[in-house]
Amino acid sequence: MPNLSRRSFLAASLAATTVRSLPALATRTGGGRRILTLVYDKSLGMMRAVDRLVP
Structure with missing residues (x-):
């Protein structure tokens, strides 16, 4: 791993958000809502992004 x-984490998060928002690259799921949450991962010792789909 x-x-x-912090700068590379923000860059990776921005890249993931960009890919998720582009309809040509991201897959469409009907009727759901995506929730992006930042959580602290003790094993990594840093924050990480968790993307959930809520119906």
Whole structure:
């Protein structure tokens, strides 16, 4: 697991959000709502993003 700095974590999060928002690259799921949550992962020692689909 690479050791990510705050700047690289934000860049990766922004890239994931961009890919998720582009209709050509992201898959469409009907009627659901996506919730992006930041959680602290003790094993990594840093925050990570969790993307959930809520009907």
